[in-house]
Amino acid sequence: MPFIANTDEQRKEMLDAIGVSSSDELFADIPKDLLAGELNIPAGKSEMRVISDMQKLANRNANNLTCFLGGGFYDHFIPSAVDALSNRSEFYTAYTPYQPEASQGTLQAIFEYQSAICRLTGMEVANASLYDGGTALCEAALMAINITGRNRIVLDSGVNPIYRNMIYSYSKNLSIEFEEIEVKHGQSDRAKIEAALTDDTAAIIFQNPNFFGGVDDFSDVVEMAHAKGCLTIASVYPVSLGILKTPGSMGVDIVTGEGQSLGIPLSFGGPYLGFMATRMKHVRKMPGRLVGETEDTNGKRGYVLTLQAREQHIRRDKATSNICSNESLCAVRAIIYMSLLGKQGMHDLAHTCATKAEYAKTRLSKIKGVKVKKTTPTFNEFTLELPCDASIVVSKMIDKGFAAGFPLGRYYKGMDNFLLVAITEKRTREEIGMYAEALESVL
Amino acid sequence: MSKLIFEKSVSGRKGYSLPTLSDSEAACKLHIPEKYFATEVAELPEVSELDVVRHFTNLSLKNVSLDANFYPLGSCTMKYNPKVCERIAAMDGFSSLHPLLPQLRGGGMLTQGALEVLHDTEELLCEIVGMDAFTLQPMAGAHGELTGIMLIAAYHREKGNKKTKVLIPDSAHGTNPSSAAIGGYKVITVPSDANGCMDMEAFEEALDDEVAAIMLTSPNTLGLFNPDIHTLADKAHAVDALLYYDGANLNAILGKVRPGDLGFDVVHLNLHKTFATPHGGGGPGAGPVGVKKSLIPYMPTSQIVKRSDGTLTLEYEREKSIGYIAPFYGNFGIVLRAYIYIQLLGKDGLLRVSENAVINANYIQKKLQDKYDLPFSRKCLHECVFSATRQAKNGVTALDIAKALIDRGFHPPTIYFPLIVKEAMMIEPTETESKEDIDSFIDAMLEIAELAETDPESxxxxxxxxxxxxxxxxxxxxxxxxxx
Structure with missing residues (x-):
């Protein structure tokens, strides 16, 4: 069903009005020899049939595994009101709010989203969203290069390895130099970082909590960087900011992150939400859309897309970024989520995740041969050292009904026996207990 | 005045519930040193669930939306978004699937349904636009453009070509020059001719050995098809410059012509335009990229491949790949909706899309051309571009006309784009609008034209x-x- 309303009779009326006898005449500019033959794709199906076919496909995906897998993407609970509100078609069937009088709903929601991201990260200005946490980090790197006029980036290896790979891909055609600093005992290596920060370094990029789950206070790294005139970029997990020190209070210059944990389903990798926040002094170099407050002709408060001279539709090849469509609906979900959780809720959620993770660490460290590093403080994710290859353990755990975590050997040399385990508020004490028993049985 | 959610905050009010910790969990102290903790809690709103529901429901009512209003925003293809796509995307088997599962040993077998959606969509898109391979990873059109430019750069690097420039017509979307520049190229703008197509003479003058690619959309942003496209492609290929297709306007020629058959080497599609996925108030969209054989080795990590037993897997190690451009498989939820849309329409349905979109646009063009200036008076394809210069003489600009349309219950067309048309109004009705709704729009536009004569001040x-x-x-x- 192509969702076309007009009947044959109406089409005929319209063609008559246009002054042609058939629709083919409207395509007359296309040389005949370029016209496509019949497409080799199946005939259309009924709605009922499509639902049943798609249900079969959905059933071939494992949605019955108990999830201890994180790696930057978490199985958090999504309150019902998030779906109910973001499913309002006034939000999801509108487009970019170019006509502010007809788009105050989206504009105000995004203004509130920007505000909430600033409050959560301790920063001064946030954009209206970027595609995901990875592209947001890439944009931040380019932004730092643009601000400083330098072309060297120092990258902490505690940054999500997939994001690091993305940064390398994006900079392949630009002359950017990288130095990667290996983490030491699960934390950023201060001595090596200090040595790597030179007068021609644009920025240092780190992540908190880092990919191994370790939390840190990067205030000293920020000081080191600023002493050399380098900017600092932090990729953060927003839920952790319910209890952890904000990057803003550490003095960080650009903050990015993946907003998936703010009410967005895992959905096999997207759509997600890239957020970015920075200092006011850098706002003109910030990529992406930005909503600002103003007044209408009667002095009534309203919201518009602003500082558009940074953007591609005005500045073309001189724009701060090529981004046009962003992840607006995901940002709307995030502000709904953050409003529901609210001040106390974000704190309690973070505290619950961290407490459950501590419980899991204690429980799992009782298993013979399993070690948990006690020295590195963690938030909701931590690294287990197993007596054997973690990837094999994970495959055995799948048979027991668990997505047991992420084997670090995939991205880190010499870490084949290490498993990254994530805990959210959804994991019950019973599930953690069953996980421990299953792990014990497969080792 | 509409209050912000923060202004509705009442100290101590809550809109959430969390599971209670068991005693043994609660007994666990956090092993996080004091200095790592925030000194104060973020000032998020303190509101009830009903506060939140009422606030965002009322906000939503301040939007003009496709479901409620005719939305002929040119170049954006605001066609109806079928509800069944939302229903299926919400199925647990899709929405709760963790993207790292395929990276676990044995985990790929647990995502066969999702991988099949991706694999089949790649094949369908290849067939629909005549390309040899697709990546679904780019998360929007501009992201697709950058990916395409990165593929082109990798191709030239491998061949040892010294390429420094990308040619782009002056009618192009801003994302084209921006993507080319961020991809490391110098942008050369080529002017349009009197027919609204890229000026062939200027093109030939600009075309030399250093041109890496030419970025075009077809039909172009004026809704016009360049009949010389094949000649243009031959000339580009003669200096090993690749032809890039910006799929923003694919809806005009869907099923009629395949960009791959026109000589394009790289294409990006906007699934949120042509394939009916919701625009989300500005995204998320999806911008898959298709390539001809010569560019397949450079496609981004990862690629979906079919094993001999028919199961699907992901390949991560490809020597010449441009690497990761997205963390996973792109905006899966959006690709999924586009896949469902193709299932619903099938080959006959897809053909009817372009036919009806083009009839609707020409009908509007015909009905309005006596009252509004038409800078290029040819038959258009899926959109028509008028100029409000006649009205502007009375002080009524394209912006004023847009606001008058809002008062009459319509979302305005795109205005002031393309940049080469003064006081531009770009109208794209799409195929899903009925004659009755289009007629109401035409009546409103005619009434506005009249009013621009009689009462421009208003x-x-x-x-x-x-x-x-x-x-x-x-x-x-x-x-x-x-x-x-």
Missing amino acids: FHALPLTTPITRLDEKKAVKDKKFTA
């Missing part, structure tokens, strides 16, 4: 029916108030 106060009147955009720039 326009400056418009719109009058919206929650706010015209906003002071300069004040927004000056005040720089971006947070509550």
Whole structure:
């Protein structure tokens, strides 16, 4: 069903009005020899049939595994009101709010989203969203290069390895130099970082909590960087900011992150939400859309897309970024989520995740041969050292009904026996207990 | 005045419930040193669930949306978004699937349904636009453009070609020059001719050995098809410059012509335009990229491959790949909706899309061309571009006309784009609009044209029916108030 309303009779009326006898005449500019033959794709199906076919496909995906897998993407609970509100078609069937009088709903929601991201990260200005946490980090790197006029980036290896790979891909055609600093005992290596920060370094990029789950206070790294005139970029997990020190209070210059944990389903990798926040002094170099407050002709408060001279539709090849469509609906979900959780809720959620993770660490460290590093403080994710290859353990755990975590050997040399385990508020004490028993049985 | 959610905050009010910790969990102390903790809690709103529901419901009512209003925003293809796509995307088997599962040993077998959606979509898109391979990873059109430019750069690097420039017509979307520049190329703008197509003479003059690619959309942003496209492709290929297709306007030729058959080497599609996925108030969209054989080795990590036993897997190690451009498989939820749309339409349905979109646009063009200036008076394809120069002489600009349309219950067309048309109004009705709704729009436009003659002064106060009147955009720039 192509969702076309007009009947044959109406089409005929319209063609008559246009002054042609058939629709083919409207395509007359296309040389005949370029016209496509019949497409080799199946005939259309009924709605009922499509639902049943798609249900079969959905059933071939494992949605019955108990999830201890994180790696930057978490199985958090999504309150019902998030779906109910973001499913309002006034939000999801509108487009970019170019006509502010007809788009105050989206504009105000995004203004509130920007505000909430600033409050959560301790920063001064946030954009209206970027595609995901990875592209947001890439944009931040380019932004730092643009601000400083330098072309060297120092990258902490505690940054999500997939994001690091993305940064390398994006900079392949630009002359950017990288130095990667290996983490030491699960934390950023201060001595090596200090040595790597030179007068021609644009920025240092780190992540908190880092990919191994370790939390840190990067205030000293920020000081080191600023002493050399380098900017600092932090990729953060927003839920952790319910209890952890904000990057803003550490003095960080650009903050990015993946907003998936703010009410967005895992959905096999997207759509997600890239957020970015920075200092006011850098706002003109910030990529992406930005909503600002103003007044209408009667002095009534309203919201518009602003500082558009940074953007591609005005500045073309001189724009701060090529981004046009962003992840607006995901940002709307995030502000709904953050409003529901609210001040106390974000704190309690973070505290619950961290407490459950501590419980899991204690429980799992009782298993013979399993070690948990006690020295590195963690938030909701931590690294287990197993007596054997973690990837094999994970495959055995799948048979027991668990997505047991992420084997670090995939991205880190010499870490084949290490498993990254994530805990959210959804994991019950019973599930953690069953996980421990299953792990014990497969080792 | 509409309050912000923060202004509705009441100390101590809650809109959430968390599971209670068991005693043994609660007994666990956090092993996080004091200095790592925040000293204060973020000032998020303290509101009840009903506060939140009422706030965002009322906000939503301040949007003009496709489901409620005719939305002929040119170049954006605001066609109807079938509800069944939303229903299926919400199925647990899709929405709760963790993207790292395929990276676990044995985990790929647990995502066969999702991988099949991706694999089949790649094949369907290849067939629909005549390309040899697709990646679904780019998360929007501009992201697709950058990916395409990165593929082109990798191709030239491998061949040892010294390429420094990308040619782009002056009618192009801003994302084209921006993507080319961020991809490391110098942008050369080629002017349009009197017919609205890229000027062939200027093109040939600009074309030399250093041109890496030519980025085009077809039909172009004026809704016009360049009949010389094949000659243009031959000339480009003669200097090993690749032809890039910006799929923003694919809806015009869907099923009729395949960009791959026109000589394009790289294409990006906007699934949120042609394939009916919701625009989300500005995204998320999806911008898959298709390539000809010669560019397949450079496709981004990872690629879906079919094993001999028919199961699907992901390949991560490809020597010449441009690497990761997205963390996973792109905006899966959006690709999924586009896949469902293709299932619903099938080959006959897809053909009817372009036919009806083009009839609707030409009908509007015909009905309005006596009252509004038509800078290029040819038959258009899926959109028509008028100029409000005649009305502007009376002081009624394209912006004024847009606001008058809002008062009459329509979302305005795209205005002031393409940049090469003064006072441009770009109208794209799409195939899903009925003759009755189009006729109402035409009547409104004719009435507005009349009013622009008789009472031009009245326009400056418009719109009058919206929650706010015209906003002071300069004040927004000056005040720089971006947070509550």
